[in-house]
Amino acid sequence: xxxxxxxxxxxxxxxxxxxxxxxxxxxxxxxxxxxxxxxxxxxxxxxxxxxxxxxxxxxxxxxxxxxxxxxxxxxxxxxxxxxxxxxxxxxxxxxxxxxxxxxxxxxxxxxxxxxxxxxxxxxxxxxxxxxxxxxxxxxxxxxxxxxxxxxxxxxxxxxxxxx
Amino acid sequence: xxxxxxxxxxxxxxxxxxxxxxxxxxxxxxxxxxxxxxxxxxxxxxxxxxxxxxxxxxxxxxxxxxxxxxxxxxxxxxxxxxxxxxxxxxxxxxxxxxxxxxxxxxxxxxxxxxxxxxxxxxxxxxxxxxxxxxxxxxxxxxxxxxxxxxxxxxxxxxxxxxx
Numbered sequence: 456x457x458x459x460x461x462x463x464x465x466x467x468x469x470x471x472x473x474x475x476x477x478x479x480x481x482x483x484x485x486x487x488x489x490x491x492x493x494x495x496x497x498x499x500x501x502x503x504x505x506x507x508x509x510x511x512x513x514x515x516x517x518x519x520x521x522x523x524x525x526x527x528x529x530x531x532x533x534x535x536x537x538x539x540x541x542x543x544x545x546x547x548x549x550x551x552x553x554x555x556x557x558x559x560x561x562x563x564x565x566x567x568x569x570x571x572x573x574x575x576x577x578x579x580x581x582x583x584x585x586x587x588x589x590x591x592x593x594x595x596x597x598x599x600x601x602x603x604x605x606x607x608x609x610x611x612x613x614x615x616x617x618x
Numbered sequence: 619x620x621x622x623x624x625x626x627x628x629x630x631x632x633x634x635x636x637x638x639x640x641x642x643x644x645x646x647x648x649x650x651x652x653x654x655x656x657x658x659x660x661x662x663x664x665x666x667x668x669x670x671x672x673x674x675x676x677x678x679x680x681x682x683x684x685x686x687x688x689x690x691x692x693x694x695x696x697x698x699x700x701x702x703x704x705x706x707x708x709x710x711x712x713x714x715x716x717x718x719x720x721x722x723x724x725x726x727x728x729x730x731x732x733x734x735x736x737x738x739x740x741x742x743x744x745x746x747x748x749x750x751x752x753x754x755x756x757x758x759x760x761x762x763x764x765x766x767x768x769x770x771x772x773x774x775x776x777x778x779x780x781x
């Protein structure tokens with residue numbers, strides 16, 4: 456049987472250790488991808504529960520009445536029920552989250568998913584319980600601001616298959 | 619001086635080789651990020667020059683008259699000059715590209731950039747000469763379809779600082 460003498464092993468262990476640091480780049484890449492768009496500012500309104508970050512990417516104006524924002528929900532964070540008079544489109548750029556329209560089952564959303572929420576339909580969205588969730592929200596502003604409704608109960612958040 | 623005998627080195631070289639494959643994950647992550655949204659189908663219209671791929675993420679309907687598409691321009695590919703009656707918003711998800719409005723200098727766009735193109739303003743967009751470019755295009759359809767204009771000349775594409 457081959458005997459490994461430490462004096463022979465050490466240089467290779469050192470090189471191996473250095474090479475393995477390449478794996479850190481994967482984490483860096485993931486982190487960069489999380490930050491495809493700026494994280495923005497921590498939400499301070501009562502419209503969300505948990506830690507939510509919002510960055511405005513495009514503000515609506517008189518010519519283009521569509522606003523685009525990047526919203527990051529930390530695990531467990533969620534919006535209240537709400538509706539948009541001109542509807543909303545969500546594009547998921549990272550993580551795992553939930554989306555539910557009133558009267559329909561809760562959907563699980565993942566990176567790459569796109570959702571269209573029709574005008575005036577009450578809905579909520581947020582992160583899953585153990586994974587953060589990042590979405591681009593595209594919201595028509597031509598028919599007025601978001602209408603905020605009641606909070607999403609823990610029961611609906613966890614088991615929202617009925618309402 | 620320490621002497622390295624091949625029989626001692628080989629097992630470590632094998633382990634090192636295996637460990638280094640971790641770096642491939644970076645490439646995989648990059649590739650996955652390039653494919654945040656589907657690449658879709660190769661463009662066959664005359665509205666673009668070079669290889670362009672288009673995937674519809676959200677189609678406009680009577681309630682939500684905003685369409686969202688994922689557009690991938692291979693290096694050197696570009697749109698013709700065109701304009702949108704209800705304007706357009708571009709979100710850059712990967713690569714390096716160009717965007718130019720008529721009468722203004724060409725802008726360089728990179729991952730994470732967001733651009734608002736006002737209604738009825740002639741513009742073009744595309745990849746840089748040596749790097750592909752991936753954008754999410756958010757286009758209002760409530761005032762009619764895109765109006766296509768003339769091709770972008772090589773001179774404007776490469777030196778578009780005047781027009």
